[in-house]
Each structure stands twice: as structure tokens, then as C-alpha cells.
Amino acid sequence: MKETPVPYKPKDEIKKLQEKKLQQLIQYLNTHSPFYKKLFVQHSIDISAVKTLADLIKLPITTKDDLQTNNADFLCVDKHRIIEYTATSGTLGSPVSIALTENDLQRLAYNEYNAFITADGTAKDIYQLMLTLDRQFMAGIAYYSGIRKMGGKIIRVGPGVPALQWECIARYEPTIIVAVPSFILKLIQHAGQHHIDINSTSVKKAVCIGENIRNAGCSLNILGKKITEAWNIQLYSTYASTEMQTAFTECSAGKGGHLQPELIIVELLDENNKPVPAHTEGEVTITTLGVEGMPLLRYKTGDVCMYFDEPCSCGRNTLRLSPLLGRKKQMIKFKGTTLYPAALFDLLNEIEEVHDYVVEVSTNEVGLDEVLLYIHTADESAESYHRIRSYIQAKLRVSPFIHYVSEEAIKEIQFHEASRKPIKFIDKRK
Missing domain, CATH: 3.30.300.30 (ANL, C-terminal domain)
Structure with a gap:
């Protein structure tokens, strides 16, 4: 009998799974992380007292400044076990290196496999990747690995060059594109200038990265409307960061990005680092689960979102994040x-x-x-x-x-x- 995927399990089972993984993470950090071992001592943390998600508030938060200043001290494995070095984009300061082991790369593939499944992807789909797969960009390797795990087909075109993108669409007939929304608008403009009938092409869906296509309440914003008014495709919004090594991806209901509970714990905190209720702005604060190289505990991302906990029509019993409302430092x-x-x-x-x-x-x-x-x-x-x-x-x-x-x-x-x-x-x- 096939086991029920984690997001579809009852909420109490999901909570127990997360709490078990949280306890494992804290023990791991206390053994292997120079940064967190020191932090636990500085704050006199009794790690055995942290057993539930509600106990998270007993732990200190970690900030972007911590990660930038003490980057090497977050590494929990010998350097010979590192397979890949990735880096943040540096949007909110100097870039931070994130080292991945073989297990982390497998986890990353599993994360994006789940993300594409959430966005109604299947092994029959052909994905055209309109993004960079170099320059230490974690998302690029994640998309590629996730599609491979799912059994889908991949066209690695890279960013920009609308003419080349349309040539590849005509030649290979992808069903899904992965792209920055503002670039999708440029594709539409190019198609109009060169008499390409975009609604007769093979593309039926777009996984949108890096920019909002929805308002705070999850209705399409102007950018999302401009795309869908010209091109009859289904849009799926995503939210992720290099540090969390995990993605929040919409299902077809379009009511927020679904949490992957086996991979990450998310809190939304106010200015005093206290949890906020649903439908209230808070800073996205993440605890990674199953990361081996550079796991993070109560890491404040600087991103401001809301969360939704009402049942979703897709049947998943997971918390959902709103579109990105802003960044604290911006x-x-x-x-x-x-x-x-x-x-x-x-x-x-x-x-x-x-x-x-x-x-x-x-x-x-x-x-x-x-x-x-x-x-x-x-x-x-x-x-x-x-x-x-x-x-x-x-x-x-x-x-x-x-x-x-x-x-x-x-x-x-x-x-x-x-x-x-x-x-x-x-x-x-x-």
C-alpha cells in the first residue's frame, strides 16, 4: 500500500514529524556546528528542554549578519565532504556561501521534485529553463535536479534572448516554462512584434520565480494579469531562498506557497521575535530539516510575508505563505x-x-x-x-x-x- 505523502497527512501527524526532526537537528547542531555550540552556551540553552514547535521560542534567533560574519562556523562537516559551493545573490548585503554535501544535493532534488509536483508537473512534461544554471545559483541546479528526479524532460536555454526562447519552444514543444515573470512579458512583446501566435504553442504553464505575480491576498497583481491576459497559461508562484534550501510553491488553487513540512519549519515573527497569527505580516524565520552541510536554526530571512492556515482545495494540510510583501532592509x-x-x-x-x-x-x-x-x-x-x-x-x-x-x-x-x-x-x- 502506497504511503500518504507528508503534506496530505493529518496536521497532528505532520506536527509530530516536525518535532522529531527538530530534536534531531538540535542534537546535530550541538555536536557539529561551531556557531550553534557557542550560541547555546552563550544563552545557557538546555537543548533537552526543546521538544515541541512551541518550544522554539526558547531558542535565540540567527540573523543574516551572523551568517555573513561567521560564515565558516556554520559548516557542520569536513570540507572533503562538500560537493558543491553555492552562494546567495547578495540582495541584502554581501553574498553568503552555502556548502552542500551529497545528501544535501539529494535533499535539494527532492525539494524541487515536491515543488514541481505541487505545481501539477508530471513525468510527461517538458520544462524550458529560462534561468542561469551557473554563477553558484542554487535554484538553477535545484530545478534541473528536481525535474530529473520526476522523470520530466529539460531544455536548458538560460536567461534572456527572447528569439532563442521562441525558437526552442517551436522546436522542442515544452509544456512548462520556468522564468522570471517580467521576462515572460518580454517574451509576449517579442511574440507580438514577430507575429507568433503564443496561444497555439505547446506551453500551458509557467513556474514563476524571483518576482511576485500576486497581491497580498493572492489575487493576480498587475504583472500576473498582463501575462494571463495575453497568454492563456496557468501561472504558479514560488518563494525560496538559498539559505533555506527549500521552496514554497503554489498548487493550482493559487492561495499561497505550500510548506514542505519534512524539509523546513517556518515561523513568522514580529519586531520582538514573537510569533504572529495567520493573515498578519511577520518576518519569515526558518529552521531547516535534514540539511547536513550548513543547517540553520530560527534564521530570520529578512523577508516579510503572511501565512494562511485554512484548508486548501488541493487536500494538502500544510501552512501556506503569502507572496513576498517586502524585505526588512529594503x-x-x-x-x-x-x-x-x-x-x-x-x-x-x-x-x-x-x-x-x-x-x-x-x-x-x-x-x-x-x-x-x-x-x-x-x-x-x-x-x-x-x-x-x-x-x-x-x-x-x-x-x-x-x-x-x-x-x-x-x-x-x-x-x-x-x-x-x-x-x-x-x-x-x-
């Missing part, structure tokens, strides 16, 4: 208004004349946040510029500086030599 205080870059992205995506953009924040001469928008438009007339400025001011009630640039200039800003995806936010604050 919050902008501009002329008395609090903004997250994601809100600016949504606003700019609403404006038909805006083809591409970058948001830059810096510190002005009196120590306050200053916002500069680099915008590439279809229409470079003074009337168009005035309409864009007026629209932004009306929506934000404040007026950022706007610098209109060419398509070539915006690409130079978005892509530098080490970039793995287009940069939409630049933080130059002191």
Missing part, C-alpha cells in the same frame, strides 16, 4: 511615506508606457531616503513623461526623481557581470 521612508520596492514595482507595472525600470534608493545630504526611478518608455515625448510623472505622484502622493533612459541603458543598469537575474532595486543608502 523598506524605504520617503517624504513621510513608508514604501517597499514591491509596491513601486506594482505601480510601474500598471503603466502601459513603461517598458522597463529600476528603482534606486540613496541617502540625501540630510540623511533621509531619496528615491530615483530609471524608466525606459515606449513613447519618449514630453507628454508621455508628464503623464507618467503625474500618475506616479497621484498614486504615491509623493514625487520621486525620474530619469528616462534608453533600452540599452536600462539593460546596463539591470545586468552587471555577476548578476543572475535582472536587478530591479539598487540600495545605495549609507
Whole structure:
């Protein structure tokens, strides 16, 4: 008799599984992790007293600063057991190295296998990967490994170059694409310019990475609507980070990314590191399960989300995370208004004349946040510029500086030599 997959088990069974794995993790860290052994001593932690998920609050949190400052002390295995070195993108500071053992790579494949199954993938599907598989990008190897584990077929095209993407779609007939949503818009624009009937192609689904396609309540945002209004495909949102080595992926219900309970514990914490209730903003704080090389305990990601615990129509009994609402370190205080870059992205995506953009924040001469928008438009007339400025001011009630640039200039800003995806936010604050 086939065993019920973990996400479909009763909630009390899922909780017991997580608590067993939590106890194993704490023992492992106390034995093998230089960083956590020291942390437990500093805080006089009795690890035997941590038995349930409710006991997590007895443990100190770990921050991005800890991981950046003490990167090597998080390693729990001899260096000869490391198979691969990956690194964070450096969005919220200098990149952090994450070392993976053979077991970690197998876990990563299992994670993405689960993710693609959640997004209704099957062994019959052909996936076109429109993302980098180099530059220490963990997600790239995760997608590739997960599809292989599922038995699906893979087309590794890499990022960018819409013409090549469409050539491969015509030649290999993929059923699913994995791509950054804003790049999917560029595919649509290219198709329109070259008379490609996108709705007669083989592509039926898109697994969306790196950008929101939904609002806080999980309805499609402007970016998601623009894609689906032009292209009759099912979109699946994802949320992940290199540090957690795990993905939260939507099912077809589109009501948040499902937790993989055998791989990770997630808490959403307030400013005082206390858990928040469902439907309340909190900082995503993760505890990895089954990671061998560099496991993390109560690691605050800097990402702000909500969680949903109502039953899902797909039958999974797992907590779900909302789209990313913002990042703690990216919050902008501009002329008395609090903004997250994601809100600016949504606003700019609403404006038909805006083809591409970058948001830059810096510190002005009196120590306050200053916002500069680099915008590439279809229409470079003074009337168009005035309409864009007026629209932004009306929506934000404040007026950022706007610098209109060419398509070539915006690409130079978005892509530098080490970039793995287009940069939409630049933080130059002191």
C-alpha cells in the first residue's frame, strides 16, 4: 500500500514529524556546528528542554549578519565532504556561501521534485529553463535536479534572448516554462512584434520565480494579469531562498506557497521575535530539516510575508505563505511615506508606457531616503513623461526623481557581470 505523502497527512501527524526532526537537528547542531555550540552556551540553552514547535521560542534567533560574519562556523562537516559551493545573490548585503554535501544535493532534488509536483508537473512534461544554471545559483541546479528526479524532460536555454526562447519552444514543444515573470512579458512583446501566435504553442504553464505575480491576498497583481491576459497559461508562484534550501510553491488553487513540512519549519515573527497569527505580516524565520552541510536554526530571512492556515482545495494540510510583501532592509521612508520596492514595482507595472525600470534608493545630504526611478518608455515625448510623472505622484502622493533612459541603458543598469537575474532595486543608502 502506497504511503500518504507528508503534506496530505493529518496536521497532528505532520506536527509530530516536525518535532522529531527538530530534536534531531538540535542534537546535530550541538555536536557539529561551531556557531550553534557557542550560541547555546552563550544563552545557557538546555537543548533537552526543546521538544515541541512551541518550544522554539526558547531558542535565540540567527540573523543574516551572523551568517555573513561567521560564515565558516556554520559548516557542520569536513570540507572533503562538500560537493558543491553555492552562494546567495547578495540582495541584502554581501553574498553568503552555502556548502552542500551529497545528501544535501539529494535533499535539494527532492525539494524541487515536491515543488514541481505541487505545481501539477508530471513525468510527461517538458520544462524550458529560462534561468542561469551557473554563477553558484542554487535554484538553477535545484530545478534541473528536481525535474530529473520526476522523470520530466529539460531544455536548458538560460536567461534572456527572447528569439532563442521562441525558437526552442517551436522546436522542442515544452509544456512548462520556468522564468522570471517580467521576462515572460518580454517574451509576449517579442511574440507580438514577430507575429507568433503564443496561444497555439505547446506551453500551458509557467513556474514563476524571483518576482511576485500576486497581491497580498493572492489575487493576480498587475504583472500576473498582463501575462494571463495575453497568454492563456496557468501561472504558479514560488518563494525560496538559498539559505533555506527549500521552496514554497503554489498548487493550482493559487492561495499561497505550500510548506514542505519534512524539509523546513517556518515561523513568522514580529519586531520582538514573537510569533504572529495567520493573515498578519511577520518576518519569515526558518529552521531547516535534514540539511547536513550548513543547517540553520530560527534564521530570520529578512523577508516579510503572511501565512494562511485554512484548508486548501488541493487536500494538502500544510501552512501556506503569502507572496513576498517586502524585505526588512529594503523598506524605504520617503517624504513621510513608508514604501517597499514591491509596491513601486506594482505601480510601474500598471503603466502601459513603461517598458522597463529600476528603482534606486540613496541617502540625501540630510540623511533621509531619496528615491530615483530609471524608466525606459515606449513613447519618449514630453507628454508621455508628464503623464507618467503625474500618475506616479497621484498614486504615491509623493514625487520621486525620474530619469528616462534608453533600452540599452536600462539593460546596463539591470545586468552587471555577476548578476543572475535582472536587478530591479539598487540600495545605495549609507
